[in-house]
Amino acid sequence: MTRMLIIGPPGSGKGTQAERISERLSVVAISTGDIFRANVKGETPLGVEAKKYMDAGDFVPDSVTNKMVRDRLSEADVETGFLLDGYPRTTAQVDYLDEILAKGDEKLDVVLQLTADDEELVHRLLGRAKETGRSDDNEAVIRHRLDLYHEQTEAVVAKYAERGILTQVDGIGGIDEVTDRVMQAIKAAQAA
Numbered sequence: 001m002t003r004m005l006i007i008g009p010p011g012s013g014k015g016t017q018a019e020r021i022s023e024r025l026s027v028v029a030i031s032t033g034d035i036f037r038a039n040v041k042g043e044t045p046l047g048v049e050a051k052k053y054m055d056a057g058d059f060v061p062d063s064v065t066n067k068m069v070r071d072r073l074s075e076a077d078v079e080t081g082f083l084l085d086g087y088p089r090t091t092a093q094v095d096y097l098d099e100i101l102a103k104g105d106e107k108l109d110v111v112l113q114l115t116a117d118d119e120e121l122v123h124r125l126l127g128r129a130k131e132t133g134r135s136d137d138n139e140a141v142i143r144h145r146l147d148l149y150h151e152q153t154e155a156v157v158a159k160y161a162e163r164g165i166l167t168q169v170d171g172i173g174g175i176d177e178v179t180d181r182v183m184q185a186i187k188a189a190q191a192a
């Protein structure tokens with residue numbers, strides 16, 4: 001049973017690595033960003049609401065995000081474990097997730113942080129913007145998303161470090177190289 005989070009700044013490759021971890025460990029990966037993007041594409045009420053925030057690089061309000069995660073975690077496919085990607089991003093979301101898990105007498109096993117410096121991230125994200133045309137990948141919005149990561153999400157990382165379940169992985173390098181580091185880090189964390 002593995003209940004994990006992957007946390008990292010925008011552009012750190014967490015989505016790519018999350019997919020690979022999910023395949024290798026046979027756990028479902030749940031990306032809040034992907035769920036929001038699917039709703040934006042489908043023009044659902046949730047998507048219309050979320051788009052306003054996403055385009056500006058802001059966080060979607062906790063009231064919306066928390067409920068969405070709660071609903072997703074009540075589905076049957078998470079019973080054998082899960083990998084959350086992009087949630088929690090605020091300390092209030094950490095508290096909310098703790099409550100959801102406590103109700104099922106559950107807790108997180110491993111929190112994996114991918115690290116990379118801001119200039120490398122901006123460079124990568126500007127490259128991605130050209131390829132995918134993601135509406136939140138322009139330089140001003142990218143810098144804002146990085147600021148939010150430093151201001152809010154690093155406090156999330158600190159909370160998990162205090163609990164002794166944080167493991168950090170250098171996110172700079174080739175995709176396969178980073179995957180190798182990630183898989184080793186998970187193994188080491190599970191054996192600890």
Ligand code: AMP
Nearest residue numbers: 032033053054058059060065086087089
């Ligand atoms: P991501 O694909 O993880 O970079 O997420 C893309 C965007 O979705 C973010 O910039 C936020 O606008 C929104 N989002 C994703 N996850 C969260 C979250 N946990 N809390 C608030 N907003 C989120």
